[in-house]
Amino acid sequence: MTLFRRFALILCIAFWQGGFMFYGGVVVPVGASVLGSETEQGFITQAVTNYLNIAGVVCVIVWAVALRFDGPRASRTARAGWILWSLIAAALSIQTGLHAVMDRWLDTASRTILDERKFLRFHEAYITTSTIQWLLCLALLAVTLGAWSTPKDSLSHSDGRGSG
Secondary structure, three states, X not given: OHHHHHHHHHHHHHHHHHHHHHHHHHHHHHHHXXXXXXXXXXXXXXXXXHHHHHHHHHHXXXXXXXXXXXXXXXXXXXXXXXXXXXXXXXXXXXXXXXXXXXXXXXXXXXXXXXXXXXXXXXXXXXXXXXHHHHHHHHHHHHHHHHHHOOHHHOOOOOOOOOOO
């Protein structure tokens, strides 16, 4: 079960955070270039980010299970892991809320932004939150992998908690 939990978590992180990095670093600039405008690309991003947020929810749940069963044993490290996890979950909630607000300022039929000034202000907050969340995910991944590398967290233990 331990190996399955860890494998599932790595897949979730790769899909969610890898997808975020690839989309932001490659798809957005290429899409804007091909479509001729950042606004046109933005309407694709509007739909895609719904899927990224769903992937995030799944990953946050899987990560909670992994922290519970395979997380760090040292109380400080365990506490740090749960704090990072909580901040990641909070960032995801903020992103979801910001996305819902920004959707109200988009007219998908005409592909126009109804209130560009407000939209851009919220979009900047969304990008900032996404970047902070990405950094938090990297930090939690480091904590998680560190916990997995300790002898107490050997894959030979069926419950993933180690025997002490």
